[in-house]
Amino acid sequence: MLFRVDVAAAEPLADQIAAQVRGGILRGELDPGDRLPSARELADVLDVNLHTVLRAYAKLRDEELIELRRGRGAVIRGDADAARLRLVELARQFVGEARRQGLADAEMLAIVKEAQP
Amino acid sequence: MNRPRTVVAIALIWLPVVATAASWAAWSDRLPARMATHWSGTGPADGFSSTGAFGTAMLIVGVVAGVAGILAAVRAGGTVGLRYLLGLAAAMAGSATGLWAATATATLDNPADPRLGWRLVFFVAGLAWGAIVVLVAGSSPVTTPPPPPAVTPLDLGPTERAAYHTTLRSPLIITATAAAAVVIAVVAATGQSALWALLVVPVLASVLFGQVRVTADRRGLRLTAGLVGLKFRTIPLSGIAGAEVAEIEPLEWGGWGYRVTPGRAALVLRRGPGLVLHLTDGRRFAVTLDDPGTPAALLTALRARARG
Known part of the structure; x- marks a missing residue:
């Protein structure tokens, strides 16, 4: 690599x-x-x-x-675990973007819950 | 191929063949129909052959060597190893003539009880003929190495640093060495206890090549035996003229494992894609890799950066 x-x-x-x-x-x-x-x-x-x-x-x-x-x-x-790692990577991006938008932890968790089908 | 020294070297390879033919013609009326062709040490002869068959066999060996020399000059002209190929052919032709001269003169000297004795010198001189031809053929001219195929260099910005690292595993080598080890162990256990020492060979091979780490970076290319951490091949960046991606056909590179053949060396762990480096001294080095494009592009970029 x-x-x-x-x-x-x-x-x-x-x-x-x-x-x-x-x-x-x-x-x-x-x-x-x-x-x-x-x-x-x-x-x-x-x-x-x-x-x-x-x-x-x-x-x-x-x-x-x-x-x-x-x-x-x-x-x-x-x-x-490559599959889990992929999720971690996506979460990392999500958290980064949420922080930039000034969201608090509770608001982030709420968004994750909302994302459930 | 048309270098005068190469032509002289080829003439010298054929000289022993001519000597065999000429001496046979000169001695033909004095040589018996069957002559002694095998001795054990300095004692009396213990093997006889037809003179015609023995002389012909020695001539055929010489002619084969001579033709091989010409083919080598045509096929491997300009490579570093040509002089050794020519030397090998000369040693083959020379030793055949040496055998002929030793046995024929022994028979001529004392047809009733031919002794080889000191005449083995003829054979040794024939082998040494190879060394003379190596010297005559001379080292290859410092040809400017052919420009290696263009590889798109990695787009490395001036503030970027990059290094390539991979681990090669070879199920083939591990299986083959394990099988060899089992065979040796079985034979050794059934009485040939001296063979236990031979176990060192497959064990060493698997330790060295079972897992190999390959790195390409600003220092150049390095191959490290993964299990013991021994660097067994390093090529400095300044020694690399170019890098290319090629399909490695094991037989073209001398087989599987770490192979050194005239003008090139390779670590071949399987058939398939590999990285081929063109070195500044005209030689080539290859290693089989799953993703040879990345190190090729990286080394090309680092090389360009080093040149400034």
Whole structure:
């Protein structure tokens, strides 16, 4: 898969890197058990700070997409679910747009409930 | 193909064939109808053949080698490995003539009890003929490598950084090495205990090639054995003249696994699409990938950026 970041973009670099991995899982380019490049290596080749990549990987770990183990690096989890990930991605967009429109949490939940058929 | 040195090298490949034919003609009235053709060490001969059949066989080997040399010059002209192909043909022709000269002179020297003895030197000299032809053929001229097919470079903005990373798994290699390991283990267990050591081969092959990580980035291309983290092939970006996407036909690249053939090397884990790099020294490197277009476009873009 292709890691691609734009240092001039408004989105933080760590978020960009995390988004690339999510995209890779969604598109089937990353399979459970696949190992991501080591944080040090990825930081080196993308010419970004090591902590930026570590932050991206920690985020993916918190999202239960990858496992971080000392010595083994970052591995895509066996239960990384592309279908669920797609929903999370849609929800992320929904929340982003709702925030921009100034909606509160309760209003967002109401919209989600209304969306049920 | 028409380089003078190549033509001289081909003439030298044919020289042993001529020597066999000429010496046979010169000795024909003195050689018996059957001559000793096999010895065990320095003892008396223990195998005899018809002189006509043995001489003909040696001539055929020489002619085959000579024709192979010409074909190699035509087909592989200008490649890095041509001199070695010519050398191989010369070693083949030379050793056939060496065998002929050793056995024929042994018979001529003492028809009653021919001994090979020191005449093995003829055979060794025949093999060494290959090395001479390698030197005569000389290294290939530094031809400007053919311009690699155009790949649309990745549209990488000046503020963008990109890196490609993928993991190759090879069920084929894992199955084949597991099967080989079982066969070796069974044979070893039934008494040939020396064969246990051979188990190293399939185990090593599966460790190295069962899982391979491929990265393409601003450093160039790297292949890493996934299970042990050993980088076994790195090609710096500056060594890449161009990248293309091609269908990899394993037999064209020397088979499956990590193959090195004259002028090219490849990691072939299956038949199908692959990334082919044209290196600045005229050689090529290929690796089978599901999505070779992405690294090809990325390396092309990074190469263009590095050139400025």
